[in-house]
Amino acid sequence: EDSLSLEKAKSPSYSGVSKINIEVLYLSHISNFTDFDPLEEEEDVCLRYIGRGERIGNPDLLIIPGSKNTIDDLISLKEMGYEEQILANVEKGTKILGICGGYQMLGREIIDPYHTESSSTRIDGLNLIDAVTVLEKTKITSQVKAHLEKNPFFPSKGEVEGYEIHTGRTRLSRGIYPFFRITERFSQPVDIEDGAIDDEGRIFGTYIHGIFDNQVFRRDFLNYLRQTKGLSPYFSYQKVSFREQREREYDKLASLVRKNLDMKKIYKIMGL
Structure with missing residues (x-):
């Protein structure tokens, strides 16, 4: 069922609009890939999934999606040479977005003290964000509401709705911008920082699934990518x-x- 949906996403439609090229790593334990369905509907987006063994192209944005086993997928990603490809693309200007397990992979290390995902106690991350994730026994599963934290790269107004389903907490070092601020969890008001943006606006991470379902945020984020590519904003609300x-x-x-x-x-x- 997963593979059928992913095959559908490999055939983007084309129009006369200048495109943003987005690639998604097809992890062995990929989860919640419906996160990217809204991107398929955007006229200025060419969406491509990178299957196992395929090389990463030259995308404007590379997405590392959620995973049902983050540590196992991170080990596999490294063994297949994707770490080197990702770092090389960052040097060339590709933006990186990690969602949930993909976000955890972006940090310095993932610590698994209870061996919830593997026999390893720790594993080095991709070191694209100065952050450490500690996996916990309890899984957070909740609908959430949040807003984009103020950052120097792009504005986005209004509320974002989505959901969390993850074990572990990620601790950011000083100087790293949080991506979102969660204002509601379990239908209760909260004040929780979520995710991260590096100091150059190249690397983004969040635990929130469904962020691209939010029309205003999706278009603002895509227009940020267009701007960094030298393209004018495109509005397709x-x-x-x-x-x-x-x-x-x-x-x-x-x-x-x-x-x-x-x-x-x-x-x-x-x-x-």
Whole structure:
């Protein structure tokens, strides 16, 4: 099922708009790859997944996605020579975005004191952000609301909605900008820094899945990439956001299920 969805994403549509080239590393234990579905809908984005053994191209943005086993995927990534390719691309100006497990990989090291993911107690990260992640026994799983923290690279107004599903906490060193500030978790108000941006606006990381579902943030981030590429901003705000469009499709599916199944019998089986 995962591979079918990824194959679909390898065939971007083309228009006369100057493109941003985005590549996503297809990790062995990739998770939550639907994070990138909204990027497929953008006219100025060419999205490509890097399959196992394929070389990274020359993207404007390289995304390291979430992983069901971060340490195992990081070891595999290094063994296959991707660490050298990533660092070489950064030197050439490629921006890097790590989401969840991908964010953890960007730091100096990942410590696994309880061996929740492997027999190793620690592993060196890619050292693109001065940060250390410690994996914990308890997994955080929650819908969240957040806003972009003030940074010198690009503005974005309004609230971002998404979700967290991860073990571990990442501790930043001084001088690293947090990417977001979480204002609501478990439907309760909180004040929690999330993610990181390096001091040159090249490396980004966050624990929040679904950030590209947020239309305003998505376009502001893409226009930042356009700006660094020497392209003028592009505005393609849709009347219906990707999130709303997806919810409508879910509603259609739910309606179809209700029409074609004996829901009373199903509820009875479920004890409802």
